Amino acid sequence: MVNDIPQMSMSTSVQSSSSPMLETERVLLANINKSESSRPDLKMESLKLSTVPPKDTAIETENSKQLISKALFDQVTSINHDTCEPGDEDPFFVCDLGKVERLYYTWIKSLPRVHPYYAVKCNPNEQVLKLLASLGVNFDCASKGEIETVLSLGIDPSRIIYAHPCKVGSFLRFSKTVDVNLTTFDNSDELYKVKKHHPTTRLLLRIITDDESAQCRLSTKYGAPLANVSNLLKLAKQLELNIAGVSFHVGSGANDFGSLVKAVKDARDVFDLGRALGFSMDILDVGGGFSYESFNESSKALNFALNEYFPLNENVSIIAEPGRYFVANAFTLAVNVIAKRGGVLESSTSSDNSSPAMVYVNDGVYGNMNCILFDHQTPKAKVLTHRGEFLYDDLNAASENRFNVSIWGPTCDGLDCISDNALLSHNVSVGDWLYFPDLGAYTSAAASPFNGFKANAHTIYVNSESC
Ligand SMILES: Cc1ncc(COP(=O)(O)O)c(C=O)c1O
Numbered sequence: 001m002v003n004d005i006p007q008m009s010m011s012t013s014v015q016s017s018s019s020p021m022l023e024t025e026r027v028l029l030a031n032i033n034k035s036e037s038s039r040p041d042l043k044m045e046s047l048k049l050s051t052v053p054p055k056d057t058a059i060e061t062e063n064s065k066q067l068i069s070k071a072l073f074d075q076v077t078s079i080n081h082d083t084c085e086p087g088d089e090d091p092f093f094v095c096d097l098g099k100v101e102r103l104y105y106t107w108i109k110s111l112p113r114v115h116p117y118y119a120v121k122c123n124p125n126e127q128v129l130k131l132l133a134s135l136g137v138n139f140d141c142a143s144k145g146e147i148e149t150v151l152s153l154g155i156d157p158s159r160i161i162y163a164h165p166c167k168v169g170s171f172l173r174f175s176k177t178v179d180v181n182l183t184t185f186d187n188s189d190e191l192y193k194v195k196k197h198h199p200t201t202r203l204l205l206r207i208i209t210d211d212e213s214a215q216c217r218l219s220t221k222y223g224a225p226l227a228n229v230s231n232l233l234k235l236a237k238q239l240e241l242n243i244a245g246v247s248f249h250v251g252s253g254a255n256d257f258g259s260l261v262k263a264v265k266d267a268r269d270v271f272d273l274g275r276a277l278g279f280s281m282d283i284l285d286v287g288g289g290f291s292y293e294s295f296n297e298s299s300k301a302l303n304f305a306l307n308e309y310f311p312l313n314e315n316v317s318i319i320a321e322p323g324r325y326f327v328a329n330a331f332t333l334a335v336n337v338i339a340k341r342g343g344v345l346e347s348s349t350s351s352d353n354s355s356p357a358m359v360y361v362n363d364g365v366y367g368n369m370n371c372i373l374f375d376h377q378t379p380k381a382k383v384l385t386h387r388g389e390f391l392y393d394d395l396n397a398a399s400e401n402r403f404n405v406s407i408w409g410p411t412c413d414g415l416d417c418i419s420d421n422a423l424l425s426h427n428v429s430v431g432d433w434l435y436f437p438d439l440g441a442y443t444s445a446a447a448s449p450f451n452g453f454k455a456n457a458h459t460i461y462v463n464s465e466s467c
Contacts, residue, residue: 057106059292059329064096064464069392071460072334072435076385081336081431091335091363091457093444097131098464099330103292104135107325110299113306114318117161119288120146122323122441123331127461129153132326140288140321144171147180157181161285163247163321165190165206165222172197184247184285186224188235195239202244204285205232205274207266210259214251214289215376223248229270233277243279245316246270249287252324252442253376255294257301260286264305271316283317284310290325324441331440333368333457334384335361337432338410356404356421359428364409364416366450368443368457372418375442379418381407384433386426392435400425407434411451 071094079089107116117138120129124146129139130153138159141147150160157179162172165186175183176198183198185191186206194201208223224232236243246267250259267284274281290298310316339360363369371377383391401423409416428434449455 057102057109059099059102059106061098061102061464064098064462065393067098067462067464068094068096068332071462072332072384072392072433073390075460076334076390076433087454089336089338089362090454091333091361091368093368093439093457093459094332094334094462095125095127095440095459096330096462096464097127098462098466100128100131100326101135101463101465103326103329104132104137106292106295107322110295111302111320113312114286114302114320116326117159117163117285117319117321118326119163119321119323120150121445122288123327123443123445124149125327125444125459126153127459128327128330129155133159137326138319140323141180144168144174147171147175147178151178161204161319161321162201163285167193169193169197176201182244182283185232186222187228188232191232191235191239191241194241199239199241202242202283203236204245204247204283205229205243205270206247206249207263207270209248209250209263209266210256211249211251211254211289213254213256213259215253215255217251218249219251226266226269230273233270233274233279237277237279243274243281245274245281245283245285247285247287247321249321250289252289253291254289254298257294257298260289260298260301261305261308264302264309268309271310282315283319286318286320288321288323288325290320290322292325292329295325327440329438329440331438331443331459333363333379333436333439333443335363335434335436337428337430337434338362340428340430356406358408359405359434360408360410361418361434362410362453363457364411364418366409366411366413366416367447367453367455368439369409369418369436370446370448371439371442374446377439377442379436379439381419381422381424381434381436383424383426383428384435386428386432391425394425403427410453413451 075092081089117140118132119140121142133153133155139150140161140163141150142164147160160180162175162180162183165184172193182202184204184206206223208219208225211217211219233243248263250263271281286302306318337359340357342355342357365372369379385391403424403426405422405424406420407418407422409418444457447455
């Protein structure tokens with residue numbers, strides 16, 4: 001619906017920035033399968049297939065801000081709330097694929113030995129998958145559906161790890177028929193299952209880690225205790241299975257990178273046990289748990305551990321399963337204020353104890369902000385428009401966050417609360433828009449259509465690396 005909101009004005013200010021050329025390693029680019037880039041479905045005319053690293057690998061660039069700003073502006077100004085069709089004002093994402101590309105180059109510069117297998121579960125967005133595939137990233141799939149998604153893009157099955165230590169039997173048979181020949185396990189029942197359904201697959205033994213401080217713990221559910229490793233390897237030997245190495249995961253949103261070093265050290269011990277039993281042991285899978293914000297620290301810890309316990313001359317292939325790292329910062333969610341209740345408490349000036357105003361928006365914990373429940377995220381709301389003024393990345397807003405509100409999703413459930421105590425820069429009213437930066441990880445992937453609200457938000461793509 002094209003609209004006529006003439007008073008909408010952009011108040012973002014733009015400054016230019018320049019960074020020195022970075023000496024980016026291109027180790028992984030050598031792994032790009034040339035035959036794949038000639039496939040029509042991987043050509044992606046609309047995307048830049050870059051073999052030249054960007055000058056600037058900082059995630060936020062002025063170009064990126066401007067493109068995201070323009071995409072948000074164009075979309076919200078196209079909607080006339082008084083006349084639009086049902087759903088025209090639905091929440092939507094803006095995805096900057098250029099950020100994903102820069103994150104890739106940051107990865108290969110910082111972790112040149114570690115080949116990433118993107119964890120599809122984190123965000124199976126097709127444009128992201130295609131871009132990562134074109135850059136040489138491989139894929140971690142955990143179900144038949146994810147394997148099919150990746151294969152449907154023309155990606156070779158040799159680029160997939162079926163990274164689930166407790167697989168559905170029929171999915172395992174399926175993985176055999178489509179030639180996915182690398183998987184993980186952490187218990188003896190899984191070994192019998194593998195023997196039955198896919199005896200020739202290569203296996204990585206997933207070991208337990210100390211993930212106590214991670215945002216989302218995984219070792220409470222998966223990973224063999226070290227005390228079980230010897231028996232598992234012996235059983236695999238008896239069953240004539242092919243143990244190719246070790247995997248682990250230090251927890252999603254990991255914070256303690258000492259546990260990464262410890263996990264690599266433990267993996268070393270398992271390698272030695274495996275080799276003593278005659279297994280090849282030539283793949284180490286260091287899992288996920290990386291995020292852009294802590295990447296400097298985690299990559300340094302990992303490099304230290306790899307050099308210490310898996311020196312280069314050993315010819316062990318090091319792979320990882322990053323999810324959050326590649327997508328969290330690339331997606332911005334815009335939501336519309338559909339209702340509001342109660343007065344506004346100006347927290348810095350008033351001693352009034354009345355409750356903050358309740359602001360209702362058209363996305364919530366049953367939709368793209370399910371990450372509040374499932375991923376322990378705390379999405380940060382910012383005002384995108386207020387009474388016709390466009391405020392994306394408003395430089396003045398940070399110091400003026402004084403309107404204390406609670407923010408609620410659109411469903412009838414009282415659980416559907418995005419924030420019970422948010423501070424906004426403006427006294428928002430019905431029809432205004434809010435935005436949430438950095439909502440690409442574990443968001444759309446688990447959105448539900450509960451209560452009749454659409455699960456799949458529209459995504460607008462920009463690419464700050466293609467211009
Ligand atoms: C087996 C496995 N690999 C990789 C990931 C991705 O983790 P992250 O998004 O923290 O990188 C997960 C997340 O749950 C996982 O379970």
